[in-house]
Amino acid sequence: MENFEFYNPTRIIFGKEAEKKIGKILEKDDVERVLFVYGKSSIKETGLYDRIVKALKKEGIEFIEHGGVKPNPVLSHTREGIEKAKKHKVDAILAVGGGSVIDEGKTIAVGTKTDKDVWDFFKRNKEIKKALPIYVILTLAATGSEMNGFAVITNEETQEKLSISSEHIFPRVSILNPELTFTVSAKYQAYAAVDAIAHVIEHYFSGSYCPNLQNRFVEGLIKTVMETTEIILKEQKNYNARAEFMWAATLALNGLAKLGIKGGSFPNHMIAHSLGAIYDLPHGACLSIVIPAWMKWYQEKNLIQFERFAKEIFGVNTATEGVFQLKEWFRKIGAPVSLKEAGISIGEIDRIVDNAYNIAKVWQMEKDYTKEVLTEIIKNAND
Amino acid sequence: MENFEFYNPTRIIFGKEAEKKIGKILEKDDVERVLFVYGKSSIKETGLYDRIVKALKKEGIEFIEHGGVKPNPVLSHTREGIEKAKKHKVDAILAVGGGSVIDEGKTIAVGTKTDKDVWDFFKRNKEIKKALPIYVILTLAATGSEMNGFAVITNEETQEKLSISSEHIFPRVSILNPELTFTVSAKYQAYAAVDAIAHVIEHYFSGSYCPNLQNRFVEGLIKTVMETTEIILKEQKNYNARAEFMWAATLALNGLAKLGIKGGSFPNHMIAHSLGAIYDLPHGACLSIVIPAWMKWYQEKNLIQFERFAKEIFGVNTATEGVFQLKEWFRKIGAPVSLKEAGISIGEIDRIVDNAYNIAKVWQMEKDYTKEVLTEIIKNAND
Numbered sequence: 001m002e003n004f005e006f007y008n009p010t011r012i013i014f015g016k017e018a019e020k021k022i023g024k025i026l027e028k029d030d031v032e033r034v035l036f037v038y039g040k041s042s043i044k045e046t047g048l049y050d051r052i053v054k055a056l057k058k059e060g061i062e063f064i065e066h067g068g069v070k071p072n073p074v075l076s077h078t079r080e081g082i083e084k085a086k087k088h089k090v091d092a093i094l095a096v097g098g099g100s101v102i103d104e105g106k107t108i109a110v111g112t113k114t115d116k117d118v119w120d121f122f123k124r125n126k127e128i129k130k131a132l133p134i135y136v137i138l139t140l141a142a143t144g145s146e147m148n149g150f151a152v153i154t155n156e157e158t159q160e161k162l163s164i165s166s167e168h169i170f171p172r173v174s175i176l177n178p179e180l181t182f183t184v185s186a187k188y189q190a191y192a193a194v195d196a197i198a199h200v201i202e203h204y205f206s207g208s209y210c211p212n213l214q215n216r217f218v219e220g221l222i223k224t225v226m227e228t229t230e231i232i233l234k235e236q237k238n239y240n241a242r243a244e245f246m247w248a249a250t251l252a253l254n255g256l257a258k259l260g261i262k263g264g265s266f267p268n269h270m271i272a273h274s275l276g277a278i279y280d281l282p283h284g285a286c287l288s289i290v291i292p293a294w295m296k297w298y299q300e301k302n303l304i305q306f307e308r309f310a311k312e313i314f315g316v317n318t319a320t321e322g323v324f325q326l327k328e329w330f331r332k333i334g335a336p337v338s339l340k341e342a343g344i345s346i347g348e349i350d351r352i353v354d355n356a357y358n359i360a361k362v363w364q365m366e367k368d369y370t371k372e373v374l375t376e377i378i379k380n381a382n383d
Numbered sequence: 384m385e386n387f388e389f390y391n392p393t394r395i396i397f398g399k400e401a402e403k404k405i406g407k408i409l410e411k412d413d414v415e416r417v418l419f420v421y422g423k424s425s426i427k428e429t430g431l432y433d434r435i436v437k438a439l440k441k442e443g444i445e446f447i448e449h450g451g452v453k454p455n456p457v458l459s460h461t462r463e464g465i466e467k468a469k470k471h472k473v474d475a476i477l478a479v480g481g482g483s484v485i486d487e488g489k490t491i492a493v494g495t496k497t498d499k500d501v502w503d504f505f506k507r508n509k510e511i512k513k514a515l516p517i518y519v520i521l522t523l524a525a526t527g528s529e530m531n532g533f534a535v536i537t538n539e540e541t542q543e544k545l546s547i548s549s550e551h552i553f554p555r556v557s558i559l560n561p562e563l564t565f566t567v568s569a570k571y572q573a574y575a576a577v578d579a580i581a582h583v584i585e586h587y588f589s590g591s592y593c594p595n596l597q598n599r600f601v602e603g604l605i606k607t608v609m610e611t612t613e614i615i616l617k618e619q620k621n622y623n624a625r626a627e628f629m630w631a632a633t634l635a636l637n638g639l640a641k642l643g644i645k646g647g648s649f650p651n652h653m654i655a656h657s658l659g660a661i662y663d664l665p666h667g668a669c670l671s672i673v674i675p676a677w678m679k680w681y682q683e684k685n686l687i688q689f690e691r692f693a694k695e696i697f698g699v700n701t702a703t704e705g706v707f708q709l710k711e712w713f714r715k716i717g718a719p720v721s722l723k724e725a726g727i728s729i730g731e732i733d734r735i736v737d738n739a740y741n742i743a744k745v746w747q748m749e750k751d752y753t754k755e756v757l758t759e760i761i762k763n764a765n766d
Binding site: 004009010012018178216217223240243247248259 | 630
């Protein structure tokens with residue numbers, strides 16, 4: 001078992017109508033003015049916006065709105081948020097949405113507390129020393145951002161999709177009400193399932209030693225994600241399935257799943273981020289294209305673990321069959337499993353490889369993921 | 384899935400030689416003087432004491448010693464610690480040991496910040512509002528106290544074994560080096576395994592609804608505890624087995640295992656605390672006597688879950704057979720499975736029932752656990 005450090009101070013408030021508590025939570029923490037970050041107008045249509053405004057007003061908490069966050073949140077809009085937060089001297093960020101909204105909110109929290117350009121932190125040129133406190137109301141379970149210290153932003157000018165990591169951007173409190181995810185469409189539920197599975201299999205497969213304790217934890221999460229997604233796709237408002245999925249997605253990337261694993265990295269996310277940056281595809285769709293392609297390339301390098309996966313998750317005997325079954329499951333739930341299905345021509349391969357290779361350099365993975373290797377993996381994703 | 388709140392701010396530093404970091408950790412937190420709480424002199428024999436003293440001195444951190452904590456930590460010794468901590472105006476508690484040392488350390492941390500009698504908090508007459516920061520170096524993995532907000536103390540005058548629960552007594556930092564558990568004897572490893580299993584099965588069995596996500600998490604922990612204990616009993620210094628066991632025992636009672644379960648309580652601990660208070664038996668030994676007896680009494684009330692347990696853990700088909708197999712496994716690893724084996728006469732039953740009933744009242748469980756019920760359960764534990 002590898003040495004590790006684990007720290008996760010986010011308070012989770014999970015359950016029905018939990019969002020009504022947001023006013024009191026902020027008031028207790030002496031927050032007087034928040035930047036209220038959200039995405040599309042859908043939170044207004046569902047009535048969530050009104051419930052939050054009511055809860056804030058009841059405790060006399062002022063809010064400055066910053067709506068319009070994109071599904072792949074972009075740097076220019078984030079910079080606008082930083083300007084607003086500075087101008088209005090907010091005490092905290094209130095992010096209401098899924099991973100994109102939370103990630104933009106976290107980045108604004110960092111950018112507000114510095115005079116430097118926030119993108120420098122993504123280029124890993126600077127260490128994050130402080131951030132505004134972040135409060136979250138989650139409306140789409142998938143990325144785990146509600147209980148971790150990561151954020152991903154796309155610089156649309158340079159077509160770079162990069163991440164930051166810091167203890168300062170763990171949300172102070174995250175409110176998880178499964179009912180708020182009842183309106184998540186079948187397509188986005190499928191992408192969310194792929195994302196949650198991706199989070200737990202990266203280290204599970206790419207590490208050179210995975211303790212049985214972690215194997216069991218990861219496999220339990222995958223089984224839960226698959227089982228609940230199949231229920232949700234049939235019964236959109238099944239509370240228990242939405243709830244188990246929501247908590248499983250949070251656990252998938254709150255730091256627990258990779259503890260004690262020797263080595264391991266995030267190669268599938270690296271390549272998926274490139275597809276996201278270039279084609280502005282949903283993150284889960286990028287992952288469902290990349291994962292089977294990466295697995296096909298990687299399986300021989302960790303055959304015992306791939307065989308274990310095949311047996312535990314699908315009850316089949318070979319690594320190859322396990323990879324096939326996962327790809328088929330992605331297909332079954334409606335996630336794209338090839339570049340072709342996403343409308344991307346294999347003629348674009350050099351552009352994708354170049355972009356992914358740039359991320360590999362920022363993540364210090366370019367020795368394992370050379371352009372040749374990336375080309376081989378992306379070719380596997382053609383069909 | 385039930386509504387829940389989850390918060391666990393303890394920082395875990397896990398791995399080889401991790402205890403050497405204690406000086407720097409305290410220095411970074413501006414701690415200048417600690418109460419150094421420990422149990423027997425064994426930490427001196429193994430050299431751990433010297434390594435800690437060296438790490439503290441290097442950073443100029445003063446320490447006041449408070450050794451001699453008993454395996455069932457007692458109130459009188461805890462009160463002595465509170466007096467020392469107040470007299471020497473320590474900034475923090477450094478607890479080096481297993482659950483007993485940590486629990487006494489936590490109680491001293493509470494008692495030092497109040498003028499009232501610390502036992503009042505155990506009688507649930509008062510709410511804990513503050514405590515000194517607590518730092519832990521764990522030498523026996525079992526109770527989970529290194530990553531939770533609980534502490535259990537025995538009032539030896541009244542023969543009451545009671546607990547406190549507060550966010551203020553989460554350790555600030557807990558250092559978990561599996562090598563420090565190499566010297567744990569076979570007997571205490573067995574007790575530790577029983578304790579870790581007990582922590583996850585209480586809600587798993589006694590709750591009226593357990594999400595599959597939690598079922599899988601709990602069963603994964605039980606399998607890991609059993610598998611690693613069997614290795615440890617053969618190979619005392621198997622690092623990976625000690626490490627997986629250590630982290631599994633921490634996860635078993637850091638709050639995660641019971642999330643989302645409807646209802647549920649701690650009946651086995653309630654009765655085991657009585658045996659501990661009256662006979663000063665090791666906690667794990669009390670639990671291995673109580674658990675099969677409680678399961679035999681309870682199984683019909685939650686038959687589906689008991690059948691699931693039997694199948695998942697032991698590959699057998701009936702609830703009764705699952706209970707039998709667990710009892711046999713306890714016996715196999717050397718834990719007592721009856722009052723008789725622990726040298727307790729069934730003639731003592733009224734005394735045990737009275738003591739357990741008193742705890743039931745403090746824990747507000749006396750409606751379900753009447754004296755008649757307790758008598759029935761304890762009779763099951765006779766042989």
